[in-house]
Amino acid sequence: MPSWLGLNFQDSCSFSSGELFFLHDHVMVIMFMVVILITYIMFYLLVNLKFYKFLSEGTLIETIWSMVPAFLLVILVFPSMSTLYIMEDYKFPSxxxxxxxxxxxxxxxxxxxxxxxxxxxxxxxxxxxxxxxxxxxxxxxxxxxxxxxxxxxxxxxxxxxxxxxxxxxxxxxxxxxxxxxxxxxxxxxxxxxxxxxxxxxxxxxxxxxxxxxxxxxxxxxxxxxxxxxxxxxxxxxxxxxxxxxxxxxxxxxx
Known part of the structure; x- marks a missing residue:
């Protein structure tokens, strides 16, 4: 049952819904970490009076900010595909x-x-x-x-x-x-x-x-x-x- 001002999902009643709730928590944890990191970098750049040119341009930093999002997508795609198969891959329903x-x-x-x-x-x-x-x-x-x-x-x-x-x-x-x-x-x-x-x-x-x-x-x-x-x-x-x-x-x- 939903409750007034409730922030969480309703209690799971099936295996597929439990997997879906786990996927939601998994994605939210990663998103929360990304938001904290980006907020910290933005705040640091706003209050910092000095400029470090290799932080805004350079092969190493561009490689890092290209590889890290790709790695995060790999972490997200495997549980997502697993949950989709669990929800839809019913060969012989009774x-x-x-x-x-x-x-x-x-x-x-x-x-x-x-x-x-x-x-x-x-x-x-x-x-x-x-x-x-x-x-x-x-x-x-x-x-x-x-x-x-x-x-x-x-x-x-x-x-x-x-x-x-x-x-x-x-x-x-x-x-x-x-x-x-x-x-x-x-x-x-x-x-x-x-x-x-x-x-x-x-x-x-x-x-x-x-x-x-x-x-x-x-x-x-x-x-x-x-x-x-x-x-x-x-x-x-x-x-x-x-x-x-x-x-x-x-x-x-x-």
């Missing part, structure tokens, strides 16, 4: 979720565990289920942060490599989950993808981070990372409810 943006709510298409197919009489075969998620009315007694509570949470299993396919039906939105370091635009007529492997269970919040209209600030994202057994139970529960509706309210619970 589950694929579809996220569809609307004005102003989200629709989630969730696959059944292990891509199982269920056949319901008169309803056909099912390998996924779909539902909408809208912002819940704020109430002090609910215990949810203001403007972040949703009518339906987006459930995701822990420790499983998942792919998110993001698109939109009307205007440009943006799917953003800071604790998982996920952010991509939802574009109409185009599908973008994200990869995530949650490392711990919990409740995590995000929002649409694109100005998509007058109700842009009322389009929250609520993600529940649960165990594999709970994720499987949710799929079975949905199918049982669907079967009961098709059979006229007959109890079909296992």
């Amino acid at each position: 589950l694929t979720f579809k996220v569809v943006a609307h004005q102003w709510y989200w629709s989630y298409v969730v696959p059944l565990f292990k891509s199982l197919n269920f056949s319901l009489k008169g309803l056909g075969d099912f390998s996924f289920y779909e539902y909408d998620s809208m912002m819940e009315e704020f109430s002090d007694s609910e215990g949810f942060p203001r403007l972040l509570g949703c009518s339906s949470d987006f459930f995701m299993p822990v420790g499983v490599s998942s792919r998110l396919l993001i698109t939109s039906t009307d205007v440009i939105h943006s799917f953003s989950l800071p604790s998982m370091s996920l952010k991509v635009d939802a574009l109409p007529g185009r599908i973008n993808q994200l990869f995530v492997n949650p490392s711990r269970v919990g409740l995590f919040f995000g929002q649409c981070s694109e100005i998509c209209g007058s109700n842009h600030s009322f389009m929250p994202i609520s993600v529940v990372v649960c165990s594999l057994s709970d994720f499987d139970s949710l799929g079975k529960s949905y199918l049982m409810d669907l079967m009961e509706d098709s059979l006229g309210g007959v109890d079909c619970s296992l």
